[in-house]
Amino acid sequence: MTLGSSSGKVAVLGAGSWGTSFSIVLADAGNDVTVWARREEVAESINESRENVDYLPGVELPAGIGATHDVEKALHGADVVVLATPSQTLRANLATWAPYVEDDAVLVSLMKGVELGTLNRMSEVIAQETGAGPERIAVISGPNLAKEIARREPAASVVACADESVAKRLQQRCHSPAFRPYTSVDVVGCELGGAYKNVIGLAVGMAVGLGFGDNTTASLITRGLAETARLATRLGANPLTLMGLAGLGDLVATCSSPLSRNRTFGEKLGQGRTVEEIYASTRQVAEGAKSCSSLRALAASHGVDAPIAEHVDDVVAGRLTTQEMMNSFIARDTKAETD
Numbered sequence: 001m002t003l004g005s006s007s008g009k010v011a012v013l014g015a016g017s018w019g020t021s022f023s024i025v026l027a028d029a030g031n032d033v034t035v036w037a038r039r040e041e042v043a044e045s046i047n048e049s050r051e052n053v054d055y056l057p058g059v060e061l062p063a064g065i066g067a068t069h070d071v072e073k074a075l076h077g078a079d080v081v082v083l084a085t086p087s088q089t090l091r092a093n094l095a096t097w098a099p100y101v102e103d104d105a106v107l108v109s110l111m112k113g114v115e116l117g118t119l120n121r122m123s124e125v126i127a128q129e130t131g132a133g134p135e136r137i138a139v140i141s142g143p144n145l146a147k148e149i150a151r152r153e154p155a156a157s158v159v160a161c162a163d164e165s166v167a168k169r170l171q172q173r174c175h176s177p178a179f180r181p182y183t184s185v186d187v188v189g190c191e192l193g194g195a196y197k198n199v200i201g202l203a204v205g206m207a208v209g210l211g212f213g214d215n216t217t218a219s220l221i222t223r224g225l226a227e228t229a230r231l232a233t234r235l236g237a238n239p240l241t242l243m244g245l246a247g248l249g250d251l252v253a254t255c256s257s258p259l260s261r262n263r264t265f266g267e268k269l270g271q272g273r274t275v276e277e278i279y280a281s282t283r284q285v286a287e288g289a290k291s292c293s294s295l296r297a298l299a300a301s302h303g304v305d306a307p308i309a310e311h312v313d314d315v316v317a318g319r320l321t322t323q324e325m326m327n328s329f330i331a332r333d334t335k336a337e338t339d
């Protein structure tokens with residue numbers, strides 16, 4: 001199956017907030033979209049009421065979107081497969097899904113996390129579990145808060161694939177009246193920008209929860225970007241990617257918006273809630289709460305200094321309080337800004 005540039009069948013695997021919102025983008029761009037939902041009742045509700053009541057209540061889904069609980073049906077005839085589950089579940093899911101993926105279909109990750117244990121990025125997990133080469137693996141990442149995208153508020157994003165011609169065809173497949181994708185060949189930079197901004201979002205949320213203002217959050221955002229760029233460039237990313245939509249753009253959206261689950265998770269921690277209480281209060285994923293640990297380990301394995309990932313991981317693991325984290329940031333050994 002060869003990737004077309006105008007329209008075609010797209011399978012979106014994962015009917016949470018982002019899988020459903022991105023399905024709207026794809027349908028608006030002219031694709032025939034089938035969303036796979038883990039729970040049968042979610043698929044039924046999308047087909048019958050044109051709404052995903054659990055993850056995107058109040059948003060009418062366009063006619064170009066159908067839903068199913070049957071993954072084989074979703075994948076049949078799809079030349080683009082969009083992966084939109086929580087990062088830590090991807091490997092186990094792909095083990096089941098891979099036999100049904102059409103030969104040559106392009107696999108697109110929307111996920112913003114790094115796998116615990118293996119420290120693999122999502123594109124690496126996809127390659128290992130499906131055998132797809134880099135020309136069949138892409139990432140879409142940028143400042144794309146699901147609820148705003150679902151309301152068709154204008155936004156831009158990055159479509160990254162090692163094969164630029166594939167990135168260009170995918171760009172056409174998801175260019176809608178409200179969604180403007182740019183191409184990139186920097187898969188590593190886009191993935192690490194997306195995963196790291198969640199950890200910085202947690203730290204900013206903690207600062208907000210503690211009652212601190214814009215100096216504190218701007219300092220965390222700026223040093224967070226430096227930390228992200230330090231690790232990403234060590235792993236081969238183009239530094240300019242981190243200054244772009246998948247780096248700075250997404251960092252700003254996440255750290256500024258009350259819609260961000262990661263920022264909200266951090267804010268609750270700053271207000272004194274426990275990690276267990278926060279997990280119990282929402283069914284939605286806050287990727288940074290897991291990826292703080294994998295990014296910390298990834299940075300350590302490459303000898304990269306990652307104080308924000310380290311401190312956030314310590315808070316999430318209960319080894320530090322949020323106030324101790326802030327005190328420790330200020331008390332660290334002093335250094336030059338550009339070191």
Ligand SMILES: NC(=O)C1=CN([C@@H]2O[C@H](COP(=O)(O)OP(=O)(O)OC[C@H]3O[C@@H](n4cnc5c(N)ncnc54)[C@H](O)[C@@H]3O)[C@@H](O)[C@H]2O)C=CC1
Nearest residue numbers: 015016017018019084085089110111112144145146284285
């Ligand atoms: N929500 C947003 O604004 C954005 C989210 N993302 C990323 O997209 C990915 C998915 O996030 P959301 O859709 O927002 O999460 P969500 O929490 O809203 O939905 C997750 C979906 O995955 C399903 N799921 C949970 N565990 C599963 C498992 N073990 N196997 C299969 N499916 C499972 C859930 O039923 C749900 O449909 C994350 O990596 C997130 O960082 C990226 C850009 C924007």
Ligand SMILES: O=C(CO)COP(=O)(O)O
Nearest residue numbers: 142143144145260261262
């Ligand atoms: O990735 C996102 C926006 O680009 C969504 O952020 P949260 O997962 O923190 O809600």
